[in-house]
Amino acid sequence: MVIYFESNVATPPAMIYMGVDKYENEELLKWGFPEDVWFHVDKMSSAHVYLRMSKDMTIDTIPPLLLEDCAQLVKANSIQGSKANNVQVVYTMFGNLKKTQGMDVGQVGFHSDKEVRTVKVERKINETLNRLNKTRQERTPDLRLEREQRDREERELQKQLLREKQREEQEERRRKKEESELRSYKSLMKDGNMTSNQRDVDYKEFEDDFM
Structure with a gap:
């Protein structure tokens, strides 16, 4: 079972979720979305909380209030x-999460410590937790199916972006070709490069022949 919350401090509202126990957390570690952000209390046992970021958001541009929502949920569930x-x-x-053989259920490491951020939670904020708990929903999703669907959509998006890039490159080649042909035409049309089909004639010599 997965617990979902909606944070309305972001626009559009953001989805925050966590496993109901360490076994569900283990499933989330298998089938989470690569663009999701994982939260955990440092050096203590706690829930594994995930934030599904919007397309225009990065881990370093998470709005402070949304970051606080996630951190408050992690603290409250430790x-x-x-x-x-x-x-x-x-x-x-x-x-960046790394799961290796021998790790306990729910235990996780990192591929790169440089990619890990920290935020300090000074105290519990009941107003924040009450707001989030009003949106709480418990579901039993097919995590694998959701991940596979996400991957299909991502592949289609990448194919579309590739097609658009190829069209742009083709249009750029066509434009450059036309510009090159136009420059060549202008060069040929210059007076110094033009020739006449009329034969040059020495008119004085021509007239002398008939005198």
Whole structure:
């Protein structure tokens, strides 16, 4: 089961979700979206919270209020973290998560520590949590099917972008060819390069022949 929240501090509203337990978190680690951002309380057990970013958003341009929503949910769903102040929350792109053999259920590492960000949560903000909990929904999605559908859509988008790029390149080649032909035509039309079909005649010599 996956728990979903809607954050209306972003435009359009953002979807935040997390597994109901560590086993569901393990499934999310298999079938999450590469463009999602993963959140966890640093050095403490907590829920694995994910943010589905909009297309124009990056991990470094997440609006501060939306970042706070995610961090508050992580803190509230940590047994230790929920009771502590000044909690550090780490977050990174889903694609940076690393799962290796021998790791416990729900445990995860990183491919690159440089791609990990941190945000400090000084205290619990009940107003934020109450707002998010009003949107709470529990579902049992087919995570694998959702990921496969996402991948198909991404492949189609990449094919479309490739086709558009090829059309633009073809149009650019056509434009350059026309410009080259036009320059060649103008060069030929210059007076110095023009020739006459009329034969040059020495008129004085011609007249002398008939005198």
